[in-house]
Amino acid sequence: MSHARTTPLIQSLPASVPFVGPEVQERAGGFSFGARLGANENVFGPSPRAIEAMQAAALDVWKYGDSASHDLRSALAALHGTAMEHIVMGEGIDGLLGYLVRLLVAPGDAVVTSDGAYPTFNYHVTGFGGTLHKVPYGDDREDLPALIARAAEVDAKLVYFSNPDNPMGSWWVGRDIADALDKLPKGCLLILDEAYIEFAPEAALAPIAIDDPRVIRMRTFSKAYGMAGARIGYALAAAPLIKEFDKIRNHFGIGRIAQAGALAALNDTGWLAHVQHSVARARDGIAAIAAENGLTALPSATNFVTIDCGRDGDFARAVLAGLTARGIFARMPFVAPQDRCIRVSCGRDEDLALFAAALPGALSDARG
Amino acid sequence: MSHARTTPLIQSLPASVPFVGPEVQERAGGFSFGARLGANENVFGPSPRAIEAMQAAALDVWKYGDSASHDLRSALAALHGTAMEHIVMGEGIDGLLGYLVRLLVAPGDAVVTSDGAYPTFNYHVTGFGGTLHKVPYGDDREDLPALIARAAEVDAKLVYFSNPDNPMGSWWVGRDIADALDKLPKGCLLILDEAYIEFAPEAALAPIAIDDPRVIRMRTFSKAYGMAGARIGYALAAAPLIKEFDKIRNHFGIGRIAQAGALAALNDTGWLAHVQHSVARARDGIAAIAAENGLTALPSATNFVTIDCGRDGDFARAVLAGLTARGIFARMPFVAPQDRCIRVSCGRDEDLALFAAALPGALSDARG
Numbered sequence: 001m002s003h004a005r006t007t008p009l010i011q012s013l014p015a016s017v018p019f020v021g022p023e024v025q026e027r028a029g030g031f032s033f034g035a036r037l038g039a040n041e042n043v044f045g046p047s048p049r050a051i052e053a054m055q056a057a058a059l060d061v062w063k064y065g066d067s068a069s070h071d072l073r074s075a076l077a078a079l080h081g082t083a084m085e086h087i088v089m090g091e092g093i094d095g096l097l098g099y100l101v102r103l104l105v106a107p108g109d110a111v112v113t114s115d116g117a118y119p120t121f122n123y124h125v126t127g128f129g130g131t132l133h134k135v136p137y138g139d140d141r142e143d144l145p146a147l148i149a150r151a152a153e154v155d156a157k158l159v160y161f162s163n164p165d166n167p168m169g170s171w172w173v174g175r176d177i178a179d180a181l182d183k184l185p186k187g188c189l190l191i192l193d194e195a196y197i198e199f200a201p202e203a204a205l206a207p208i209a210i211d212d213p214r215v216i217r218m219r220t221f222s223k224a225y226g227m228a229g230a231r232i233g234y235a236l237a238a239a240p241l242i243k244e245f246d247k248i249r250n251h252f253g254i255g256r257i258a259q260a261g262a263l264a265a266l267n268d269t270g271w272l273a274h275v276q277h278s279v280a281r282a283r284d285g286i287a288a289i290a291a292e293n294g295l296t297a298l299p300s301a302t303n304f305v306t307i308d309c310g311r312d313g314d315f316a317r318a319v320l321a322g323l324t325a326r327g328i329f330a331r332m333p334f335v336a337p338q339d340r341c342i343r344v345s346c347g348r349d350e351d352l353a354l355f356a357a358a359l360p361g362a363l364s365d366a367r368g
Numbered sequence: 369m370s371h372a373r374t375t376p377l378i379q380s381l382p383a384s385v386p387f388v389g390p391e392v393q394e395r396a397g398g399f400s401f402g403a404r405l406g407a408n409e410n411v412f413g414p415s416p417r418a419i420e421a422m423q424a425a426a427l428d429v430w431k432y433g434d435s436a437s438h439d440l441r442s443a444l445a446a447l448h449g450t451a452m453e454h455i456v457m458g459e460g461i462d463g464l465l466g467y468l469v470r471l472l473v474a475p476g477d478a479v480v481t482s483d484g485a486y487p488t489f490n491y492h493v494t495g496f497g498g499t500l501h502k503v504p505y506g507d508d509r510e511d512l513p514a515l516i517a518r519a520a521e522v523d524a525k526l527v528y529f530s531n532p533d534n535p536m537g538s539w540w541v542g543r544d545i546a547d548a549l550d551k552l553p554k555g556c557l558l559i560l561d562e563a564y565i566e567f568a569p570e571a572a573l574a575p576i577a578i579d580d581p582r583v584i585r586m587r588t589f590s591k592a593y594g595m596a597g598a599r600i601g602y603a604l605a606a607a608p609l610i611k612e613f614d615k616i617r618n619h620f621g622i623g624r625i626a627q628a629g630a631l632a633a634l635n636d637t638g639w640l641a642h643v644q645h646s647v648a649r650a651r652d653g654i655a656a657i658a659a660e661n662g663l664t665a666l667p668s669a670t671n672f673v674t675i676d677c678g679r680d681g682d683f684a685r686a687v688l689a690g691l692t693a694r695g696i697f698a699r700m701p702f703v704a705p706q707d708r709c710i711r712v713s714c715g716r717d718e719d720l721a722l723f724a725a726a727l728p729g730a731l732s733d734a735r736g
Binding site: 003004005006007008009010013014015017018019020021023024027036039041042043044045046051054055057058059060061062063064065066067068070091092094095098102103104105106109127157184186187188189213214216222226227228229230231240241243244246247248250251252253254255256257258261 | 371372373374375376377378381382383385386387388389391392395404407409410411412413414419422423425426427428429430431432433434435436438459460462463466470471472473474477495525552554555556557581582584590594595596597598599608609611612614615616618619620621622623624625626629
């Protein structure tokens, strides 16, 4: 018997590492990516004011961050027209999804998501012993009525739904999401992952009251605010649910530099508009490159563009391999028929130029 | 039935927030602390090179941190004369303790710690449903033989032991720790929390082989390296145990700025020596202030000094309240008889001057 007796649940988990970052790929392959367009990072970066605030906060990094994130939650409450008790900060949406699953999911509990949706959510559900039920995408969108119907069938405690969606970039009209909630079974909480919402049309915002007990919304500073490496996001929900996080969260887990940067980023609405504009322009640029190569870009409400490569998953995987070999970091959906596509994050002109230069060769190689 | 059905375990957890940071105290009381000496933060701060590295990394914060923390783990492996597979990074020791408990402790599993030792560890054990068995301190030190004996009695999966100890500042000779391991029962893992080890005499370092399966060591950049607000620490253990963390950790959870700062901090051994010297000087300063007030400072192998106030817990609590009222953030042990003491973190001369000015009045008030 080894000295570390892991639990039966831990013993049941896969030992493989499901998350392979670009640096890991670079080291494994002995090369460097020329364009980093695979992780839906915001290459336009954070507000210069946020950078300044983080640089100033570096001088104070000997102090733990405020365990209540008071100033930041206060600013977020003002932004959302609500009170601080509806907001909990977390170590990115990844961290918050982990906490939420831990709050609700005991071994064997049912959870519903879309087949091919955010893998980190699935990782947490499996990691806490939940049973995942997967619903296919419909027309390259997450199928909300089908998700809710499945939740009723399996008595799910949680349903994951992202709007806009990753990896397809598609979106729902917020009004339709709000209406669909009326069918949500009792005892089932909807996670509305809005990581990309700042890139979406205004109509995508779901008119759901902050104290609606059926929904928890997730937001992040990793995407539109350009701070993926700072690890900070938040959840919005009814106060009793938010309070539950205090039972298990790492109370000093939100870094001081991250809090300072996020607060400054929130206050620079001009920079956010600049990013939104730059992303919209890059979406058009990626779509044009796709069209020049005879491919179809799907409409996107995010900071990435999903490109239909026109054949099956093996073909798209070959295109992706060709891009990797040419120094372009991109990714693709895991599940058919969405895996006929590759996914390219919005970049600066120079990033897109590298992508445009690499794509014809990658396609030609894939076509053999 | 509410829409969020928390698990029975979560329902059993206390709703109160056990961690009250200094900012929370300041807001509640409507004042600002003049000296921040309560959280064992390193007021001497991180290396200027670490600050520079963090400021430079702020420009790249749009990128997620390296999910494998390759460069940092590589530098740590060199420091410890080992290989990267023995090292896992975490969101501070707090984050790593949470992961470790989750790996090993299922509801009802036995865990042993000292009564009055690190409360965040207890928080995680309770949070995952473990049963805590507490052993009293002996002579103001954690009682390692008694901890190990209790572990055998209750078939513990985990024993927590810190060296040096918080909150008492006491320490064990490392050789004695290594020898005591031979009595550790099969199937029981010892956590050796070395958060403060860089402040301790060299003899405190336990000569334990890196691949010894009986022990996992925890280290942090929050204390000697002055980066508490960056949230970064690491664990050292046998490779198979380290690999288990990959099943559950947040793979992109370590911030990019934190990684850059930690790497630069490690490379600035001159600054570490400066901090160690400044801390030793401040320990003497705090002891002198205690003596001037008729109190006894306990010997400290950490960056704080625990001061015996000479009466019972009620008296020490009154002294602490008097210090708080005078703008000094300090803390104290929770459990008798250690709660006869207050705990004061090492500060700069100006911090200690404020403490020296506040202590006589706090004592006089407490004596009523």
